[in-house]
Amino acid sequence: MEIIVCIKQVPDPEHLQLDPHTGTIIREGVPTIINAADKHALELALQLRQKNGGRVTAISMGPPSAAEALKEALAMGADMAALASDRAFAGADTLATSATLVALIHKLKPFDLVICGYSSLDSGTAQVGPQVAAILRIPFFTAVQKADKSADIFQVEVVMEDGNLVYETTLPALLTVGRRINRPRGIRLSEAKKARSKELLTFDLQSLGLTPDTVGGKGSKLSMVEKIPLSVGKGAEMIIGEPEEISGVIYGKIRNIGLGIQGGI
């Protein structure tokens, strides 16, 4: 089974802070990580490889520094990696990103499965997976909880609001997975050593055969026209004192609006 895993390098949310003066996110100097859900995508790929044989290729679009995320994926056990990196790719909306990833996928060997994280920690649109599938014209499933192959049938279980739906499809297909599907493995020293000799390919606009007007900000169909900063609320009235006093004041206020007794009054 040839499996491609899409990986996004994102700022570590634990280190994100708002600038107290401008109310905007401070992006400089924030450490980056592999997007959380993408690690679960990689874990699923590694498990499917274990069962069915084949290879796992981690791919990403991003600045040259995104190679670090791919190196981490190699250390987790991916067989090879490929990065699409070019200044022309900057400012892409999800559709321009997906078109670039598809161009990268076409540069690799034929594949059976593409796996992505359900959504990213930074923009969280959950759009890139389905868009990559739509451009590749392959079946896709989001929020996948289970995926298994037996003979020629690929079975997928998806989490819906009111239960799980079970599907069968043929390969190639694309899956997106959330963080409940599995527990991603850590990096073992032996794998990390092997990772240094694994292939990490880099492609730019030209080597992907793309043109500037189909990628990045220019190829995007969406523009941000306004940023509405965090409105400053009126500010809370602070309740101070010893825990007993605080708890008493809170309970008094809750009772004042007729709540706080089970079933109301």
Next chain:
Amino acid sequence: MKINGEIWVVAEQRQGKLIRITLELLGRALSLAAETEADVGVVIMGNKTDSLCRELAQKGADRLYCVENDSLEHFNPELYSRIVSELAREYKPRIILLGATVQGSAVSPAVAAKLGSGLTAHCCEVSLAKQGRLLQVVPSLEGYYVFVSHQYPEMATISPGVLPLLSLEKAGKGEIVQKELSSLSGYQDVKTKVISLKKSEKPAVSLEDAEVIVAGGAGVGSDGWAMLHELAEVLGGVVGATRPAVDEGWIDHERLIGQSGKSVSPRLYIAVGISGDPLHLSGLREPEMFFAINKNPKATIFQFADYGVVADYKKILPLLIETAGRKL
């Protein structure tokens, strides 16, 4: 591309009943349509669609694009997105609105990619600019972003529960456009088959109807949730959570409030260990009383709460549980 100016809603049904977000979207589509003298179209896919078409027509839909087939009883991402994109290619709507549900979030990007359209996700508001472009407001960590699309159809998913549920009493033209599934281009290429629906056995937690919500965030940590549940129980409420808490696996996704989760309007909201960014707060509508408990005195949430407590919640909650419990 010539645009006929219709504003579309992609309806969502479960076991033959429309879900609430569809009516929220229809209400907004009707008000956008009134501004532009446009018609409102609704795409309906399912195995029994007659009564849904009638209901939507009575509530104001002008045109019902109806695809009925046994294979459409349950959501099929590949098939549903093909149907919506084929219908959009043929009838060229100006705007397509979908719910930010599992279905809408899967169908919309695939359709946008097939049509070459821009698409925003989890909008909390959509309105028309003076030039007629759809302004799409998306909550973010640092406030709200407003997007416009350069390509028709303009497409957006809207979070369930953020738009008001209007009483839609004025009937629309109600013209039914019945489409055979087999007449749609590419239908025979669809590879995905629905095998079964395993209905959830747990009773659903209804955050939307709760009067009291005790919500926890990253600051709760992995081990304090029993305390939040206990407090919610003695106050006759339920527990909600933020994205980081759900992502850590501390609590089920069905309890997520805010972006890609639920929108709630409780009378009492107690936020525990929540920093208070718009991704979360965009899902909270006008609680009558709003407490925030957080160790960090600079937490944004203190801007928005009615009452704030700077403390370790583990010192406050047990006392509150005891006090409220005693009064039962």
